Amino acid sequence: MAETCKSCHDPLTLTLDPEESGDEDQTVPDDLLLPCGCHFHWQCLLEQSTTVTSSLTCPSCSSYLPSTTAAGSSSAASSASSSTTTHQPPPTTTTPTILTRYTNEGGVQPNLNIYPTLAEESFVTTHPEARAARAFHTLASEGDTEGMVELLTDLDDDDDPTPEKDEIRLTATQLLVWRDPLNGGRSALHVALEARQEEVVWLLLWLGSAAKGEDFPEAVVQVAQAMGLPRRAGLLSGEEEDVRLVRDGSGRTAGDVCLELGAPWTRLVEGGLFS
Numbered sequence: 140m141a142e143t144c145k146s147c148h149d150p151l152t153l154t155l156d157p158e159e160s161g162d163e164d165q166t167v168p169d170d171l172l173l174p175c176g177c178h179f180h181w182q183c184l185l186e187q188s189t190t191v192t193s194s195l196t197c198p199s200c201s202s203y204l205p206s207t208t209a210a211g212s213s214s215a216a217s218s219a220s221s222s223t224t225t226h227q228p229p230p231t232t233t234t235p236t237i238l239t240r241y242t243n244e245g246g247v248q249p250n251l252n253i254y255p256t257l258a259e260e261s262f263v264t265t266h267p268e269a270r271a272a273r274a275f276h277t278l279a280s281e282g283d284t285e286g287m288v289e290l291l292t293d294l295d296d297d298d299d300p301t302p303e304k305d306e307i308r309l310t311a312t313q314l315l316v317w318r319d320p321l322n323g324g325r326s327a328l329h330v331a332l333e334a335r336q337e338e339v340v341w342l343l344l345w346l347g348s349a350a351k352g353e354d355f356p357e358a359v360v361q362v363a364q365a366m367g368l369p370r371r372a373g374l375l376s377g378e379e380e381d382v383r384l385v386r387d388g389s390g391r392t393a394g395d396v397c398l399e400l401g402a403p404w405t406r407l408v409e410g411g412l413f414s
């Protein structure tokens with residue numbers, strides 16, 4: 140009677156870590172129901188994200204998964220605007236929608252479009268370097284300067300004689316100016332500014348820009364020196380790309396973001412830090 144996962148054939152539950160739940164073998168639902176009627180664990184379907192996003196079919200029964208209601212053929216949409224459906228313009232985007240019902244610890248999400256999640260997972264699977272870079276951006280948005288420095292140090296610490304065959308690593312410099320194709324081409328500095336993480340903004344400017352030392356607050360300089368973070372010579376000489384010049388997908392530099400945010404961020408621009 141009970142459905143199982145089409146991928147691993149286990150029951151559609153997840154066993155919680157006993158240390159976290161305080162209870163041994165406590166299970167919670169983990170049931171992703173595809174439009175074709177097949178059930179998967181969330182993680183089991185994610186592992187097949189590249190196949191699903193390229194074929195748009197169910198990995199188990201090969202049914203075509205995207206919903207076909209984009210042109211207003213669903214009864215709810217057509218009853219609300221029946222006079223316009225005949226002249227519906229073609230959809231402006233070809234991004235598919237895969238509507239699922241996902242049941243987990245938090246409850247039921249009856250109309251969850253999993254395509255964006257699958258596309259993101261598929262992207263980082265085929266672009267391994269993006270995983271570290273996206274982790275770096277997450278740390279930036281959370282204000283975790285120590286985590287960021289650790290990640291950068293790991294990248295520069297390149298004395299591993301036998302890197303894995305398909306391992307692609309960005310250098311610290313590439314990471315600082317990396318633009319996230321899944322987040323509007325934003326750099327870490329764009330992300331930090333929009334999350335209003337001031338310490339992170341100063342850290343990125345210290346490490347990734349040629350801004351003059353006297354433009355940094357004394358406290359920032361002391362912290363950077365205490366952490367053993369030198370300015371990068373290639374930046375000061377103009378050989379490396381400066382984070383202040385990186386434009387996101389909308390053409391915005393970090394200075395443009397400061398002006399959008401308003402006070403007190405506009406002070407950074409007015410103080411000449413970005414010029």
Ligand SMILES: [Zn+2]
Pocket residue numbers: 144145146147148149179180183
């Ligand atoms: Zn499974």
Ligand SMILES: [Zn+2]
Pocket residue numbers: 173175176177197198199200201202
């Ligand atoms: Zn199926």
